[in-house]
Amino acid sequence: MSVPGTYTQAWESFWRDAPPSDGAVFWDADASLTAALQVPLFEPYFDAGLPVVDFGCGNGTQTRYLAERYDRVVGVDLSAAAIEHARRADPHGIAEYQQFNGADAAVARRLHAEMGDANVYMRGVLHQCEPADREPLIEGIAILLGERGRVFAVELAAAAKGLLLGLAQAPGGPPPKLGAVFAHGLTPGEVADEDVPGYFAAAGLELLAGGEQPLRTTEFHPDGTRIELPSKWLVAGAGDQARPGSTEV
Ligand SMILES: C[S@@+](CC[C@H](N)C(=O)[O-])C[C@H]1O[C@@H](n2cnc3c(N)ncnc32)[C@H](O)[C@@H]1O
Numbered sequence: 255m256s257v258p259g260t261y262t263q264a265w266e267s268f269w270r271d272a273p274p275s276d277g278a279v280f281w282d283a284d285a286s287l288t289a290a291l292q293v294p295l296f297e298p299y300f301d302a303g304l305p306v307v308d309f310g311c312g313n314g315t316q317t318r319y320l321a322e323r324y325d326r327v328v329g330v331d332l333s334a335a336a337i338e339h340a341r342r343a344d345p346h347g348i349a350e351y352q353q354f355n356g357a358d359a360a361v362a363r364r365l366h367a368e369m370g371d372a373n374v375y376m377r378g379v380l381h382q383c384e385p386a387d388r389e390p391l392i393e394g395i396a397i398l399l400g401e402r403g404r405v406f407a408v409e410l411a412a413a414a415k416g417l418l419l420g421l422a423q424a425p426g427g428p429p430p431k432l433g434a435v436f437a438h439g440l441t442p443g444e445v446a447d448e449d450v451p452g453y454f455a456a457a458g459l460e461l462l463a464g465g466e467q468p469l470r471t472t473e474f475h476p477d478g479t480r481i482e483l484p485s486k487w488l489v490a491g492a493g494d495q496a497r498p499g500s501t502e503v
Pocket of ligand 1: 265282313330333356379384391
């Protein structure tokens with residue numbers, strides 16, 4: 255795990271300044287446009303009896319949707335301010351939340367000891383964590399999965415970076431919610447496409463399925479169309495698991 259540094263501080267200040275209202279954060283699209291469209295991709299692979307960890311849950315928009323489908327859902331995030339947002343937005347406590355550095359193997363082991371094997375949902379975290387934490391982060395996920403869990407991960411594709419740069423350099427400046435991301439020193443889209451499967455393989459995880467699905471944002475182009483970022487998803491699990499009719503890898 256890297257020494258707590260710029261990314262930790264950037265995330266803390268980002269979430270401290272983020273408004274609590276629905277859709278106020280650039281990537282925070284409603285679950286009907288996000289997790290609901292991803293469920294068919296991962297549901298055939300997830301053992302529905304296992305708890306689900308939303309890894310890097312942010313303000314918990316997708317966590318709450320997952321908690322409507324699975325008995326036990328735990329949202330974890332590096333940022334204490336993000337966890338505060340998530341708890342406030344879930345007054346009935348349909349999910350649980352923990353401040354958690356996913357790159358800390360000891361913390362992952364403690365959570366695994368408490369909850370047993372879990373499935374993991376991760377949206378847009380690998381490309382937005384401390385670069386030195388990328389490998390430990392996926393190792394942390396492998397600990398949470400144990401033998402039976404599977405991970406669904408969706409990350410920005412390299413093609414998203416050009417789109418983001420174009421938006422950042424627009425004559426009138428970037429769309430305000432994207433501007434807030436850059437203003438906090440966060441630099442989305444830095445992970446090369448070909449590196450992502452390698453992080454999972456290095457953690458001993460086997461790729462079971464994968465494909466492309468855009469990440470819908472809450473901002474719009476001048477022509478009124480929603481800004482969508484090219485993204486890639488995958489499902490992976492511990493080495494020798496059976497495949498339920500795999501697709502698209
Ligand atoms: C782009 S946001 C995505 C939030 C959420 N997954 C969503 O789709 O709305 C990335 C999140 O990852 C969290 N994060 C970054 N590094 C992390 C780490 N090492 N452990 C846990 N969370 C981390 C950040 O605090 C941030 O909330």
